[in-house]
Amino acid sequence: xxxxxxxxxxxxxxxxxxxxxxxxxxxxxxxxxxxxxxxxxxxxxxxxxxxxxxxxxxxxxxxxxxxxxxxxxxxxxxxxxxxxxxxxxxxxxxxxxxxxxxxxxxxxxxxxxxxxxxxxxxxxx
Numbered sequence: 616x617x618x619x620x621x622x623x624x625x626x627x628x629x630x631x632x633x634x635x636x637x638x639x640x641x642x643x644x645x646x647x648x649x650x651x652x653x654x655x656x657x658x659x660x661x662x663x664x665x666x667x668x669x670x671x672x673x674x675x676x677x678x679x680x681x682x683x684x685x686x687x688x689x690x691x692x693x694x695x696x697x698x699x700x701x702x703x704x705x706x707x708x709x710x711x712x713x714x715x716x717x718x719x720x721x722x723x724x725x726x727x728x729x730x731x732x733x734x735x736x737x738x739x740x
Contacts, residue, residue: 616641616642616728616729617639617640617641617642617644617647617713617715617728617729618639618640618641618729619637619638619639619711619712619713619729619730619731620637620638620731620732621635621636621637621709621710621711621731621732621733621734622635622636622637622638622734623635623636623734624709624734624735624736625735625736625737626737626738626739627701627736627737627738627739628738628739629701629702629703629738629739629740630700630701631701631738632697632698632699632700632701633698633701633736634695634696634697634698635651635695635696635698635709635711635734635736636693636694636695637649637651637693637694637695637696637711637731638692638693639692639693639694639713640692642715644689644692645668645669645689646668646715646716647668647713647714647715647716647717647728647729648665648666648667648668648713648714648717648718648719648720648721649665649666649685649687649694649711649712649713649714649720650662650663650664650665650666650685650711650712650714650720650721650727651663651664651665651683651685651694651696651709651710651711651712652709652710652711652712652724653705653707653708653709653710653736654707654708654710654733655706655707655708658707659724660710660724661676662676662721662722662723662724663675663676663678663679663683663696663709664676664679664683664684664685664696665685665719665720665721665722666685666686666687666694666720667718667719667720668717669689670686670687670689672719673685673686674719674720674722678704679698679705682698682699682700682701683696683697683698683699684696684697684699685697694711696709696711698736701736701738702738703738703739703740704738705736705738706736706737706738707735707736708733708734708735708736709733709734709735709736710730710731710732710733710734711730711731712724712727712729712730712731713727713728713729713730714726714727714728715728715729
C-alpha cells in the first residue's frame with residue numbers, strides 16, 4: 616500500500632485560491648492513478664478530480680471544471696490540487712486517494728485502495 620498525507624487546507628474568502636498537496640510514501644507512486652475527493656458534513660464523499668499514472672490524463676467533476684487543476688510530480692511522489700475562484704459550497708474535507716495499477720482515475724470512492732487523513736477547506740462568503 617501507499618501512505619498519503621494531505622496538506623494545504625485552510626480558511627479562504629470566496630474568490631480566493633488554495634493549493635492542496637498530497638505526499639505519498641511506500642509503493643511506487645507512479646503505479647497509482649490519483650484522485651481528490653471531498654466530503655461536506657452530512658454528505659457522501661464525492662469525486663472532484665483525477666489524474667492518470669503518467670499525468671497525461673485528467674478528469675474533473677462538472678462542479679469544479681475550469682476552477683480546479685490536478686497535477687502530479689512522480690519524481691517527488693506528490694499530487695496537487697490547485698483550487699481557484701473558490702466558492703462557499705467548496706467547503707469540505709478534501710481527501711486524496713490512490714488506485715493501484717488503475718488505467719484511469721475512477722469516480723467511485725470504494726474503488727480506491729488508499730486514503731489520506733483529509734484536510735479541511737473552508738470558504739467564507
